[in-house]
Amino acid sequence: MKPSHYLKPDILGKDSYDPIKEPRYTDIATFMRAPLARTLEGVDIGLIGVPTDLGVTNRPGARHGPREIRNASSLMRAFNLGLGINPYELCRISDLGDVRFTQRYDLETQVAEIEAFYRRVHQAGVRPVSAGGDHSITYPIFRAIAAAAPVGMVHIDAHTDTWGEFFGSKFTHGAPFRLAVENGVLDPARTIQIGIRGGQNSLEGIEFSKSHGMRVMFIEEFADLGVERVIAEARRVVGAGPTYISFDDDGLDPVYAPGTGTPEVGGITTLEAQRLLRGLRGLNLVGGDVVEVAPPYDPSGNTALVGATIMFEIVCLVADAHFGARRSAAHG
Numbered sequence: 001m002k003p004s005h006y007l008k009p010d011i012l013g014k015d016s017y018d019p020i021k022e023p024r025y026t027d028i029a030t031f032m033r034a035p036l037a038r039t040l041e042g043v044d045i046g047l048i049g050v051p052t053d054l055g056v057t058n059r060p061g062a063r064h065g066p067r068e069i070r071n072a073s074s075l076m077r078a079f080n081l082g083l084g085i086n087p088y089e090l091c092r093i094s095d096l097g098d099v100r101f102t103q104r105y106d107l108e109t110q111v112a113e114i115e116a117f118y119r120r121v122h123q124a125g126v127r128p129v130s131a132g133g134d135h136s137i138t139y140p141i142f143r144a145i146a147a148a149a150p151v152g153m154v155h156i157d158a159h160t161d162t163w164g165e166f167f168g169s170k171f172t173h174g175a176p177f178r179l180a181v182e183n184g185v186l187d188p189a190r191t192i193q194i195g196i197r198g199g200q201n202s203l204e205g206i207e208f209s210k211s212h213g214m215r216v217m218f219i220e221e222f223a224d225l226g227v228e229r230v231i232a233e234a235r236r237v238v239g240a241g242p243t244y245i246s247f248d249d250d251g252l253d254p255v256y257a258p259g260t261g262t263p264e265v266g267g268i269t270t271l272e273a274q275r276l277l278r279g280l281r282g283l284n285l286v287g288g289d290v291v292e293v294a295p296p297y298d299p300s301g302n303t304a305l306v307g308a309t310i311m312f313e314i315v316c317l318v319a320d321a322h323f324g325a326r327r328s329a330a331h332g
């Protein structure tokens with residue numbers, strides 16, 4: 001039986017209906033067709049869009065990611081066959097809309113506004129799963145949700161994103177995890193970066209990650225180990241502490257996700273990504289994000305569909321981590 005949180009009264013006064021079970025081409029597009037929340041009260045997992053790409057160093061377009069991921073997520077269904085759960089039966093999941101920016105051309109102001117938004121979400125006890133936007137958004141999210149103690153991270157990406165300033169700005173999509181470590185909101189000893197590859201003009205970022213104790217897994221090692229051993233290594237690194245999943249779409253091979261700002265050939269397949277994420281089941285997951293979906297570079301819409309699918313996998317993991325016991329107790 002679906003919680004009443006999902007049953008919306010019909011505007012014509014008819015019986016309540018479940019938007020998730022309606023035809024997928026109907027109604028207002030929200031993440032996963034979850035209800036659009038007007039308040040944080042009663043929400044367990046909040047789905048959030050962060051439509052900005054002021055942090056990109058080359059190709060923009062990720063500001064359109066949240067809208068197109070919402071559209072593509074209409075194709076998601078309620079039950080995750082791989083995990084054997086329906087997250088909507090476990091907890092209350094709502095679309096919280098987008099972070100609202102007062103300044104569309106001021107990156108530092110946007111960073112502060114993202115942090116303020118997520119601080120309110122965190123204080124309300126809501127666990128965030130987000131769609132970017134470029135990868136610079138993850139640093140202010142960490143500032144909000146890990147202010148009391150640093151989190152660990154499973155990071156899937158082609159790049160370490162631990163570089164320094166770029167042409168006078170430290171808040172680029174190449175720097176969020178350097179900033180997070182330096183500001184004490186990310187524990188580098190509990191961080192694994194998976195799928196790293198591509199040419200480099202400088203080894204600064206890789207050297208920062210390694211010298212600070214992050215586990216850097218290049219794509220060649222990923223291929224040699226295979227998904228199951230990669231899962232085991234990720235679980236070893238992050239341990240039992242609070243952990244965040246950050247999934248950059250360019251961690252995938254561009255044949256699966258061409259619509260991204262910094263594509264790198266030779267990446268992870270979508271099936272490998274799903275298996276990897278499902279292998280993280282049972283970790284103490286406090287949230288996650290999917291970033292760098294740039295729809296203008298993929299007229300087919302496939303990259304947005306991939307982003308929506310990965311986002312759904314993360315939602316299921318977070319729901320199961322915190323509320324799965326409810327289902328076990330009910331069927332015990």
